Amino acid sequence: MAQKKFVVGCFDDEKVLFPAVKQVRAAGYKIKDVYTPFPVHGLDHALGMRETSLHTAGFIYGITGTTTAISTISWIFTKDWPLNIGGKPHFALPAWIPIIFELTVLFAAVGMVMTFMWLCQMAPGVKKHHFHKRATDDLFVMVIECTEKTNAEDLKALLASNGAVETDIQVAEEDWWFGTYDNDNENLYKQVAH
Amino acid sequence: MASIKEQFEIPGKLKTWAYALIGIGGVALLLGMFTQGFSKDEHEQVHFWGTLMYNTIFWTLVTNAAMFFLCFSTMAQAAWMQSFRRIAEAISTLVPVFGSITLLVLLYVVLGEKHHIYHWLDAEAVAKDPILKGKVGFLNPTFFIIWTTLAIALWSYFGYRMRQISREADENPMDAETAKSFNIRSMTRSGFFLVWFGLTVASTVPWLWLMSIDAHWYSTMYSWYTFASSFVAGMALIALWVIYVKNKGYLELTNAEHLHDIAKFMFAFSIFWTYLWFSQYMLIWYANIPEETVYFKHRVQGPYKPIFFLNLVINFLAPLIILMKRSAKRNFTLVAFMAILILFGHWIDFYQMVMGSLMKEHVTLGWLDFGILGFFVGVLILMVARSLASKPLVPKYHPFLKESIIHQV
Numbered sequence: 001m002a003q004k005k006f007v008v009g010c011f012d013d014e015k016v017l018f019p020a021v022k023q024v025r026a027a028g029y030k031i032k033d034v035y036t037p038f039p040v041h042g043l044d045h046a047l048g049m050r051e052t053s054l055h056t057a058g059f060i061y062g063i064t065g066t067t068t069a070i071s072t073i074s075w076i077f078t079k080d081w082p083l084n085i086g087g088k089p090h091f092a093l094p095a096w097i098p099i100i101f102e103l104t105v106l107f108a109a110v111g112m113v114m115t116f117m118w119l120c121q122m123a124p125g126v127k128k129h130h131f132h133k134r135a136t137d138d139l140f141v142m143v144i145e146c147t148e149k150t151n152a153e154d155l156k157a158l159l160a161s162n163g164a165v166e167t168d169i170q171v172a173e174e175d176w177w178f179g180t181y182d183n184d185n186e187n188l189y190k191q192v193a194h
Numbered sequence: 195m196a197s198i199k200e201q202f203e204i205p206g207k208l209k210t211w212a213y214a215l216i217g218i219g220g221v222a223l224l225l226g227m228f229t230q231g232f233s234k235d236e237h238e239q240v241h242f243w244g245t246l247m248y249n250t251i252f253w254t255l256v257t258n259a260a261m262f263f264l265c266f267s268t269m270a271q272a273a274w275m276q277s278f279r280r281i282a283e284a285i286s287t288l289v290p291v292f293g294s295i296t297l298l299v300l301l302y303v304v305l306g307e308k309h310h311i312y313h314w315l316d317a318e319a320v321a322k323d324p325i326l327k328g329k330v331g332f333l334n335p336t337f338f339i340i341w342t343t344l345a346i347a348l349w350s351y352f353g354y355r356m357r358q359i360s361r362e363a364d365e366n367p368m369d370a371e372t373a374k375s376f377n378i379r380s381m382t383r384s385g386f387f388l389v390w391f392g393l394t395v396a397s398t399v400p401w402l403w404l405m406s407i408d409a410h411w412y413s414t415m416y417s418w419y420t421f422a423s424s425f426v427a428g429m430a431l432i433a434l435w436v437i438y439v440k441n442k443g444y445l446e447l448t449n450a451e452h453l454h455d456i457a458k459f460m461f462a463f464s465i466f467w468t469y470l471w472f473s474q475y476m477l478i479w480y481a482n483i484p485e486e487t488v489y490f491k492h493r494v495q496g497p498y499k500p501i502f503f504l505n506l507v508i509n510f511l512a513p514l515i516i517l518m519k520r521s522a523k524r525n526f527t528l529v530a531f532m533a534i535l536i537l538f539g540h541w542i543d544f545y546q547m548v549m550g551s552l553m554k555e556h557v558t559l560g561w562l563d564f565g566i567l568g569f570f571v572g573v574l575i576l577m578v579a580r581s582l583a584s585k586p587l588v589p590k591y592h593p594f595l596k597e598s599i600i601h602q603v
């Protein structure tokens with residue numbers, strides 16, 4: 001739990017956003033993230049993010065599922081409780097394939113969802129600071145974390161000169177927390193409703 | 195777009211290879227025809243005509259799969275394949291050629307060969323056989339010939355219509371209205387092909403041509419299995435040609451993003467093929483009823499055992515393991531290797547589907563098989579290259595082309 005200082009720039013068009021991302025990175029700033037209302041193709045590359053490892057994790061979960069299924073069924077049907085089913089051999093691999101397949105899929109799917117939730121810090125009750133409410137509506141919100149060397153005013157000017165429609169300096173909680181949002185946000189909801 | 199090389203010129207080396215393959219294959223074909231095809235020995239006849247049958251049927255269905263790919267993409271209004279659609283179109287021009295050969299071979303088998311390949315042609319045996327009697331409305335020479343002719347003719351015709359409309363995108367820029375009507379007309383034309391494809395390749399044609407070799411036996415998976423086999427091989431063939439033509443310095447608009455999606459089709463439909471392979475096998479294995487297991491008896495426990503399991507290794511395990519990674523699907527060399535492997539694998543699959551039923555005692559894979567394969571590959575290379583050279587490689591005014599250029603996976 002740590003409060004940090006951020007510079008926030010809001011863009012209302014993808015076509016403006018991409019050159020802006022390039023310019024801000026070229027100027028030597030490290031972009032924390034860009035919050036967008038919908039998935040934007042190629043933005044992850046523009047931001048220089050590394051390839052996700054989620055699929056490697058998925059493969060490992062899948063293999064775990066396969067191994068679990070094979071070892072469990074083969075132990076049950078050949079060692080623990082061998083049954084004569086239709087005169088088939090005890091080690092009846094074809095009959096087990098559907099179950100092996102199902103467990104592989106189950107392990108991979110559940111494991112990947114869990115990992116995804118973990119990576120994105122999403123769970124019931126988990127709250128994170130919203131840099132701009134309209135990030136879920138029609139604004140692309142670029143957030144840059146300030147270091148000791150950052151001149152926030154310069155950065156704001158840079159963002160504005162690259163087409164940001166709104167710029168802003170926020171001191172905000174960087175991590176997630178359990179609980180509710182503060183009163184400010186409740187006021188914001190009221191304003192919108194009004 | 196003037197700077198883009200969009201007119202394919204056939205490299206001399208390719209021509210040499212094609213002629214060499216046709217030459218060697220032609221010699222093998224003629225040699226086989228006169229020593230075995232017209233010999234007195236029933237076994238040798240079956241060997242030759244069976245070999246010719248599975249080769250022509252395989253290549254007809256594989257080239258037809260290229261048109262199927264174009265049609266379902268058009269129906270889904272897909273844009274990503276527009277930058278290399280001429281490759282698939284060129285492959286599909288082979289349908290009338292291979293289709294005619296198939297028709298000739300099947301006509302000979304039905305009219306001249308009598309009942310050594312298709313047991314249901316033997317009228318005396320059918321009269322004494324209650325099972326075959328029940329199938330006589332479907333398995334009879336008249337229906338067989340009419341349906342076969344119709345199938346091949348209509349695949350060729352609907353495919354031709356699809357290729358014709360694609361040429362309209364070469365001539366003039368389209369405004370919004372023209373593009374809209376062009377799109378609707380393309381979809382209508384692809385619809386005709388798809389419906390006919392469903393009535394033939396995905397159902398009746400594999401029953402007639404292949405499953406009826408074991409006239410008593412049947413499997414509800416069989417047509418889907420044949421379709422999956424030919425479709426995955428068709429995608430591999432498209433991949434191979436895209437990579438070859440790209441390698442020669444053409445197709446600048448087609449890149450790793452497009453290859454990634456083609457390889458995804460190869461990967462996904464290899465799994466789909468395995469799903470059908472397994473569904474067919476497991477139910478018969480589990481029920482263990484003699485009239486059903488007769489199909490697998492000599493394949494799993496007899497002389498075809500190595501080929502039967504090699505089939506599974508090449509067509510399932512290899513694509514599963516090698517093509518799983520994203521970086522593998524974007525690697526031109528690896529995809530080319532996998533495409534050749536998959537094509538070979540499904541050729542072997544067709545081999546065991548036909549010859550496994552005709553020559554139950556021993557595996558006959560030898561010079562005749564590879565010779566005839568060489569002949570078909572030679573014809574394929576030559577005619578696809580010619581068809582590619584006859585029109586621009588990129589339909590430059592196609593309304594979806596831009597979407598294909600910026601395609602990203």
